[in-house]
Amino acid sequence: MDPGAARWWRAGAAAVALAVTLGCTADSDGSPDPSGSPSSAPSSSASPSQPSGTPSSPPTPSASASEPATEPPAPAEPVRFSGARANADVRHLAGRIGPRLATGPSYRRAADWVAARFRRLGYDVQRQTFPVPAGDSWGVPVGAGRSANVVATPPGFDASRPHRLVGAHLDTVAVAPGAEDNASGVAVVLELARLARSEEPALPTVFVAFGAEEPVGDGDALHHFGSKRYVATMTRPQRRALRAMAAFDRVGVGRVVPVCTGPLSPAVVQRQVLRTARRLGVPTTACGDNTTSDHWSFEKAGYPVARFGSIPYAGYHSAGDVPAVVAPAQLARTGRVAWAWLRS
Template sequence: MRTALFLLAGALMSGGCHAEGQPPKPTVAEPTVAEPTVAEPTVAEPRERAPDPELVAALRGHVQVLAGEIGGRGIGPGDAGTSTLDAAAAYLRQQWTAQGYEVHAQAYTVGEQQVENLFVRVPGRSPALVVVGAHYDTCDGNPGADDNASGVAALLELSRRLAATEPERTLHLVAFANEEPPYFKDPQTMGSAVHARALREQGEEVEAMLSLESIGYFSDVRGSQHYPAILAPLYPETGDFVAVVGKNGSRPLVRRVVRGLETHGPIPVESIAAPASITGIDWSDHWSFWREGWAQAVMVTDTATYRNPNYHEMSDLPETLDYRRLALVTEALEATIRELAGS
């Protein structure tokens, strides 16, 4: 793991649907819907171990429903309207209810359409919150297997595994609507912005927030990982790692999450804690928590556009993900979240 900063002139990771300020995609051959770019087979390394096969199957199943059966999920230009977003919300509700949770819905109106954030809680001895979130919408009608069915799948399996815990701090697991443009960074329509503001107004205390943002695409091919040119000599050329991203004020949580992921999993970890003014550092739902004054919020990501040539394309399909490594990341996240919550 490197603790040096990604000083991103052109920016990191996920966020905009070809939005203004989005970095150019890496120079790679454009995939087609018929021939999606599939993650390279895993190459076993000394640190590698087999994940729980039931977890692998469950993650694959969630992604298949969300990205394969439901498909594009959103109400923006190029989307089908609320029908597919509602279908995804119904799936989340059904999964959490089956896990024994009381599912809370935070509905709000965007134009003439109603959308909702969904959340569940594992009560702790303290009301202070450890928030784990993932957005369930997609960009311009694309299937969104990596962005962000992968994060939602991990969220669902984390909630299953954490349901019986008795943490010191309350676990707050939330699926956000409307992360993608044209709603990104709009305080009135972005789901996580609406949610974080409500938590602040209700007097909640957020001790830590993890945004799970595109965590299922990996490659063992040298040259598969891209960066702005100035950074290329400093970081790995192979897209086999997961990144923890925060701003300068997030550094304590970045370190804790990196330490947890490295301790409890074999997947390599890279990190960044840089000025929030650098484009891309805030390109996910953790931004909404920074906006409300909670600096201890970070993004966990596979770096999206800097690795995955299917990013924001119709080729972001379930078969392109590496479910073995997604499961390993999920297992490491579970252990890390347990530590953050004091369970």
């Protein structure tokens, strides 16, 4: 190559090298290339104008549009018994449905409603049907028929493992809307079932709305048909696993919470409940020899039991047993004690 051509060739090569260098610098400034692909990460070497050995300034962090800043989660609200929610259930059962004779259509309507409530809470629900003889429902002759218990168990429940049972009778005598006796007890049981799906009790708990608790005559043989049916159909593993039973019957009147047992049961459940109430500052009364609710069927079978409720009131077994009789504050007192006991 002659000297002139060589000079021309070296000048052209230098120009091409300069263009390539400028192009690489433009690609490394973070601008997207024409194809829309994201740019490569900035080079870690110092820029030509930066003195050698001087560390570069750290990049300023920027929020990503696709990753919004997160806030710490709000603390979970404590699980609390709601007297107002329970009172709304009293109004529905005693105000909208009304008298619920155990063998009549209104009872079946109430049982359907309670079963639907349990199912919405996520429980497995079964019916136990049984016959009820003819007799006298607090002065009203009634014919024979059939009634049912509504039994709710938590998902995955194993009846052969330790558990508790709480229940309330859903039926009334023939003439009574049954707000206090016993929509109040059913309402407390429904609210406890709601709480137990939000926060597990100390032991798995079965919830039962008993049918045909009210008598159709004198004596045990004509009383407590639903709870007697439940006890009679328990399997041997189930009998060994049941640790305690609590009945809620007439729990919406007064300012103190009665906690009762019958004459046969060891007072272990009663003592547990009374200790729990003292810790919460809820006033209580203790009573024994109480055989007039569904706990008695379990007590006769040898289980430790307690009955919540039983304060006398003017509308007992009459058309005057309407929702206005029931005090939401008393429902709340009973429910707070019962929930703390289930959690202990």
